[in-house]
Amino acid sequence: MEAFNAADAQRHLQDVSETITGLATGLDTFFLLFAGACVFLMQAGFAMLCAGSVRQKNVKNIMLKNLLDACGGAVGFWAVGYAFAYGGDGAFIGNDNFFIMNDTEGYAYITFFFQWAFAATAATIVAGTVAERCKMTAYLFYSTFLAGFVYPVVAHSFWSVNGFLSNTNIDPLFGSGVVDLAGSGPVHMTGGMVALVMAVILGPRIGRFYDADGVPYDEPRDIAGHSVALQFLGTFCLWFGWYGFNPGGTLFISSANFGNAASLAAVNTSIGAASGALSALFTHTIIDERKTGVVTYDLTSTMNGCLTGLVAITAPCATVEPWAAFVIGIIAGWVYLAGSFLLIRLKIDDAVDAIPVHFGGGMWGVLSTGLFTAPGRLETAFGMSEHVGWFYEWGRGSGNFTLMGIQIIACLWIIGWVLAVMGPYIYLLNYFDMLRIDPLEEEVGMDISRHKGPAYEIEDVSGEKQEQLSERRSQFAGMDRSISGRFKSNVKSSKKDDKEEEAFKNSSKATSHGPSMSAS
Numbered sequence: 001m002e003a004f005n006a007a008d009a010q011r012h013l014q015d016v017s018e019t020i021t022g023l024a025t026g027l028d029t030f031f032l033l034f035a036g037a038c039v040f041l042m043q044a045g046f047a048m049l050c051a052g053s054v055r056q057k058n059v060k061n062i063m064l065k066n067l068l069d070a071c072g073g074a075v076g077f078w079a080v081g082y083a084f085a086y087g088g089d090g091a092f093i094g095n096d097n098f099f100i101m102n103d104t105e106g107y108a109y110i111t112f113f114f115q116w117a118f119a120a121t122a123a124t125i126v127a128g129t130v131a132e133r134c135k136m137t138a139y140l141f142y143s144t145f146l147a148g149f150v151y152p153v154v155a156h157s158f159w160s161v162n163g164f165l166s167n168t169n170i171d172p173l174f175g176s177g178v179v180d181l182a183g184s185g186p187v188h189m190t191g192g193m194v195a196l197v198m199a200v201i202l203g204p205r206i207g208r209f210y211d212a213d214g215v216p217y218d219e220p221r222d223i224a225g226h227s228v229a230l231q232f233l234g235t236f237c238l239w240f241g242w243y244g245f246n247p248g249g250t251l252f253i254s255s256a257n258f259g260n261a262a263s264l265a266a267v268n269t270s271i272g273a274a275s276g277a278l279s280a281l282f283t284h285t286i287i288d289e290r291k292t293g294v295v296t297y298d299l300t301s302t303m304n305g306c307l308t309g310l311v312a313i314t315a316p317c318a319t320v321e322p323w324a325a326f327v328i329g330i331i332a333g334w335v336y337l338a339g340s341f342l343l344i345r346l347k348i349d350d351a352v353d354a355i356p357v358h359f360g361g362g363m364w365g366v367l368s369t370g371l372f373t374a375p376g377r378l379e380t381a382f383g384m385s386e387h388v389g390w391f392y393e394w395g396r397g398s399g400n401f402t403l404m405g406i407q408i409i410a411c412l413w414i415i416g417w418v419l420a421v422m423g424p425y426i427y428l429l430n431y432f433d434m435l436r437i438d439p440l441e442e443e444v445g446m447d448i449s450r451h452k453g454p455a456y457e458i459e460d461v462s463g464e465k466q467e468q469l470s471e472r473r474s475q476f477a478g479m480d481r482s483i484s485g486r487f488k489s490n491v492k493s494s495k496k497d498d499k500e501e502e503a504f505k506n507s508s509k510a511t512s513h514g515p516s517m518s519a520s
Helices: 002-053 057-087 106-129 136-159 185-201 228-245 256-291 299-314 323-347 354-372 375-382 390-396 401-431 439-444 446-450 464-472 483-519
Strands: none
Touching: 002 057, 002 136, 002 228, 057 106, 057 439, 057 446, 106 136, 106 185, 106 354, 106 446, 136 185, 136 401, 136 483, 185 401, 185 439, 228 256, 228 299, 256 323, 256 375, 256 483, 299 323, 323 354, 354 390, 354 401, 375 390, 390 401
């Protein structure tokens, strides 16, 4: 009987354990579903931001390119990208699970969905930079290549258990490995670096830095976007999506440590965004006031400072204290302003300033992780604390540069990889005249040239109809059209009608009495 009870209790405990495991898996699956959906919503944010930043004549073109980022990226990442990033046991690149043929369960599928949303984000970063002058064919080629090969190799090196930079590797680099929870390096810095290479080879938009004869302007011509409202909407959509991007980087939520890491990531994301926006706003105001003597407040700089703060806090969001997130955001605002100014000095045309936001902000995010990572936070998020942020190492009295050195190596690796692969690839597209549109089409606008008409259909009213309307309105000129005036006019008209009616009645009576009087 005792043996039976013990066996029964053991089976019961096993059932309970399986139930708890199943609940945890389901919870983690839903967490990634929610986080991935938030990340995918960032595609709408990028689309609105890019659409508002270009001229009205190129809106349909940039919207289609944003859609193709998601579509081409999905096919490329499904076919080979996911396998290159996380499949097999290769140290440099994955070599198994092409077309996700090895995945058959819910969490495996949702992991692909979440990682694809990241890959699509990396591809979309470039859309705004090359807006208004890049051919559609070239854009589709590059977008699929980036999501299917270039980005997966970087993601593999950072996040795969076999990656040479990964902190989850059985033998991590220098006993630590790189620390980047959600992708300041693999996603943003990679996308920003590709954007830089594209912008340099593609060249600036017509009229941005040179006149029709190729003579440089004394001051670059500002080509303003057609809708600040769309830019603003896009910025807030992106900020919202970042709450899936950064907290979702934990990949799990079913334990106390994962919950703590995700919660801290959400808090630091908010602080980094806010401080980046305020830093860019007031710094730009001070600089502009010193130049012109007039105090102004620039919305575009504020929005891009916010986005740069979000990019920068992405890597250290779960490993730094909130006060450090504030400092990282403040410096991110300065990084954006400095990067934007440098692009203009170098005559590199970036229609949406994606290069300083994503490349500059991404690099600062990776490096700031090497400075500010706290031992306790690193232990909670990654289960290690031997090598921490350099400032904390000095506090320990060691000055250990291990983590900071690895973060620097990671930045150099991304720059070198993108230059080595995307440089020749884009150069060949340009060499075979597949990259840039015809100058006439660029001046007319790509919506009319390639997309069957403008994005905004504004009906043209004929001049004859407008003249008729003006003539009608001129007839009422000088009349009292106020409510009281119309009331007085109606009263006068009513009295006049009453008098006419009374006169008519009297006339009728006189007519009817006339013959009888004559007869008498």
